[in-house]
Amino acid sequence: MSVLPRAVPARFTEQLQAALMAAGVDFDPTLKPGTRLTYVVTHLGRTWEVQYVLQHSGTPLWKLTGPGANYEWGPSADTADVVAAVTAPDPEPAAAPVDPHPKVPRTHLGFEVPEFIRAAWADDLGQGWRLGVASAVGKLPDTRPRC
Incomplete structure (x- = not known):
């Protein structure tokens, strides 16, 4: 020992x-x-x-x-x-990653938006995802006919 x-x-x-x-x-x-x-x-x-x-x-x-x-x-x-x-010299800090979709939110109704949805935010896929999240949390848009 x-x-x-x-x-x-x-x-x-x-x-x-x-x-x-x-x-x-x-x-x-x-x-x-x-x-x-x-x-x-x-x-x-x-x-x-x-x-x-x-x-x-x-x-x-x-x-x-x-x-x-x-x-x-x-x-x-x-x-x-x-x-x-x-x-040894101090290492250079890593550059902040560039957001490929700067005008699209990262969260929607409390849920993180997946990157492929952010890429298709204005398309039918993005609209369908937003509608699915809204129905899951009970915040569907009011679609009743107005008199």
Whole structure:
């Protein structure tokens, strides 16, 4: 049975500090309050937690938690992976999808309108769908003859 680490070896802290400083990231080698294995790294307004997990063949492995990488129980990262993740630029936000039918409502009488009905909104199919929904909710149009 393996033994979990109780402290971060000084050489691994120095290695992480040197790698982060070489990449232009300020690194404070004090541990996160209340922990024995976790450092907090802030770069470009983003905060990362780097937790020492174990060493494998003399290489430290870290659990990286932060924006874009949250491996709570998953794969661990070596020092180069930590530096790459911390210094990676923010991903560009995805463009909002363009509505192919901007003049057609997305809901009708409390029901979401399927996309193929929105495409045929002005046709008989759309009119029939609206009539079916209206009859289902009890809101049929008044068709009584007027005197």
